[in-house]
Amino acid sequence: MKNFFGLLFFLTIPVIGFSQIKTLDRSFKSGGFSNKRNDSLPSGEINVTLSGKTKYTDYKIISFKKDTSYVDTTLTLQKHYKFNFRRKDNFGLLPFHNQGQTFTSLTYDFSESSQFPDIGFRGKHFNFMRTEDINYYQVPTPTTEILYRTGMEQGQVLDALFTVNFNKRLNASIAYRGLRSLGQYRRSLASTGNFSTTVSYTTPKNQYSIRTHIATQDFFNEESGGLTTVALDNFSNGDPNFDDRARLDVNLSDAENNLETFRMYVDHNFQLFSSKDSTNQKNFSNLKLGHELTIENKDYNFTESSLNNDFFGDAYTTTGNTNETTKYSLTNNQAYLEFNSKYILGRFKAKANYTNVSYGYDELINLSSGIDNIKLQGNAIGIGAEWKGAIGNFAVNADAMVTPGSGHLAGNHLYGEALYKKDSVFTLKGRLQLSSKAPDFTYQLFQSRYNAYNWNNNFENIGTRNLGFDFNSKWGNASLDFTNIDDFVYFNEDAQPVQYNNGVTYLKVKVQKEFKFFKNFAFDNSILYQNVSSGSEVFRVPELVSRNTLYYTGEWFRGKPLMVQIGGTLNYFSKYKMNAYDPLLAGFKLQNNREIGYPSIDLFFNARVRRTRIFFKIDNVTSNFTSNFYYSAPNYPYRDMVIRFGVVWNWFI
Structure with a gap:
């Protein structure tokens, strides 16, 4: 499917690309938010005319939450941090050696969580584009953007998008992110594809509006199981005979896993009544009737041409290959009434969900497992409301949903935040989240030919309470999160799902500040402190994670046609008992044999010529003059020093 959509994409649009976006600041008004220009762009560029009368700010990107950038x-420097195959800042994530592989999470964010349990296999979801990750557009002329980056050993990343407005009210876009990278070690090939297309339309008088997207994604990986015991010794001792990493033996010789997903999303509404605001003399909707539909399917497949009992344990048969597929589907229909008025200081939305979910297998895989139910199915009705209000410098957002019952979808979710903004000086935000939902389905039901990987559990809902504060200012940024988790679920050392009966208490404090000196130099610092005061035996994070970047920015040559960034980044996390990766579960489990933590240094040279950005990066330059102590997970070495190149182009026709 990935190759089909990739071929269709490039036959239809010969040269397309992916954009970089800058979020607009938001000033507050009674009745909601209004968009305001962010002053982080050079003052001479924000009003540059591109063609005719169009400017950069005419090329708008509308997020899922309808914020405009x-x-x-x-x-x-943020562009540098986000120049990777995910197009996101990877602070707090430790990548495996090859791009397109999974990540070890050095920190966790509980401020945003899904309402319903997912399929699981969390190691396959770092590059998964959720409904909230899909953007919509409004552009005065056809817009094309493209990113290219070299792979590891062989391969490359191409991230591309094309969007056009057929008229002011109708926009369509098509995007494809493709990655194929061989990697330096055996059995580390990664091949992924993210295809999406969007349409948004509003009638001339804004009486009816619709936005919709279709996304198909697939994430394929060869799985090595990490280095063997002998190969680990050869790597750790720096044996020059194994400088060619492909000579190191791995635990698995023919294992592969793949996650394929499909999603269709539609959100449309009809304005029932309208009135005139005497303050600004503009029509606005007093009452809208809307419908939101999400259909999502996910299939996870694990294959081996022969059984590997030494790594996964005994199987119920001794011959044959392994081809196991786990299926998940969710259909969610939401009807809502939306009311927008200055009398409630913003927007109020009442909503009701009807949700159907199915997870499981088409057949019994292990005849000796004792599992008699190979599918988990159910449906549920939920009710909730949203409120967004603002007055002066204060704003309040709240979102609540309750799904009563006792099935796999039963639970509740409450999120609230209060924000105070003092002009451009500082912003202070407090937030609270309370949720209760079932664990992901892989913890509840799983089948495999390997005897140890079979279970059917009836776990309690996981209860999460998160209290957080954010402070952003011209002096620096800081955040604090205090999280308590009841009935936490995890995979133990034997890759068995276990529910922790005691509570997990997790504190996270992050500080970010950039210092500028000597006109062209800057020192950017992000420091994260974490503490698990209760439940540290099952919930593990490093106490300290930091990223420190010293860099130079300058404009070269007469007329300043070239802007450059030259610098280096020191990454560090303290030693802790990092979770181990399990390739059959495509997820992480506890281990108690090894502590991992180390510093690494990356160097970079970036340049900008008109609307083209050029990126050179040397990853882990420290590997050339230090001992081999760098790992992404137990048995999985981090990458050696490697030089990579990439570019980003923009076209405005």
Whole structure:
């Protein structure tokens, strides 16, 4: 499917690309938010005319939450941090050696969580584009953007998008992110594809509006199981005979896993009544009737041409290959009434869900497992409301949903935040989240030919309470999160799902500050402190994670046609008993044999010529003059020093 959509994409649109965006600041008004220009762009660029009368700020990007940003072609340090195959800042994530593989989570974020349990296999979801990750567009001229980056050993990343407005009210976009990278070690090939297409339309008088997208994604990996015991010794001792990493033996010779997903999303509403606001003399909707539909399917497949009993344990048969598929489908229909008025200081939305879910297998895989139910199915009705209000410098957002009952979908979710903004000086936000939901389905039901990987559990809902504060200012940024988790579920050392009967208490404090000096130099620092005061035996994170970047920014040559960034980044996390990766579960489990933590240094040279950004990076330059202590997970070495190149282009026709 990935190859089909990739071929269709490039036959239809010969040259397309992916954008970089800059979020607009938001000022507050009674009745909601209004968009305001962010002053982080050079003052001489934000009003640059591209063609005719169009400017950069005319090329708008509308997020899932309907916040507006714009195509940004500047070169900043944040662009450098996000120049990877995920297009997100990877702070707090430790990548495996090859791009397209999974990540070890050095920190966890509980401020946003899904309402319903997912399929599981969390190691396959780091590059998964959720409904909230899909953007919609409004552009005065056809817009094309493209990113290219070299792979590891062989391969590359291409991230591309094309969007056009057929008229002011109708926009369509098509995007494809493709990755194929061989990797330095055996059995580390990664091949992924993310295809999406969007349409948004509003009638001339805004009486009816619709936005919809279709996304198909697949994530294929060869799985090595990490280095063998002998190969680990050869790597750790720095044996020069194994400088060619492909000579190191791995535990699995023919294992592969793949996650394929399909999603269709539609959100449309009809304005029932309208009135005139005497303050601004503009029509607005007093009452809208809306419908939101999400259909999502996920299939996870694990294959081996022969059984590997030494790594996964005994199987119920001794011959034959392994081809196991786990299926998940969710259909969610939501009807809502939305009321927008200055009398409630913003927007109020009442909503009701009807949700159907199915998870499991088409047949019994292990005849000796004792499992008699190979599918988990159910449906549920939920009710909830949203409120977004603002007055002066204060804003409040709240979202609540309750799904009564006792099935797999039963639970509740409450999120609230209060925000105070003092002009451009500082912003202070407090937030609270309370949730209760069933664990992901892989913890509840799983089948495999390997005897140890079969279970059917009836776990209690996981209860999560998160209290957080964010402070952003011209002096620096800081955040604090205090999280308590009841009935936490995890995989133990034997890869068995276990529910922790005691509570997990987790504190996270992050500070970020950039210091500028000597006009062209800057020192950017992000420091994260974490503490697990209760439940540290099952919930493990490093106490300290930091990223420190010293860099130079300058404009070279007469007329300043070239802008450059030159610098280095020190990454560090303290030693802790990092979770181990299990390739059959495509997830992580506890281990108590090894502590991992180390510093690494990356160097970079970035440049910008007009609307083209060029990126050179040397990963882990420290590997050339230190001992081999760097790992992404137990048995999985982190990458050696490698030089990679990439570019980002923008076209505005």
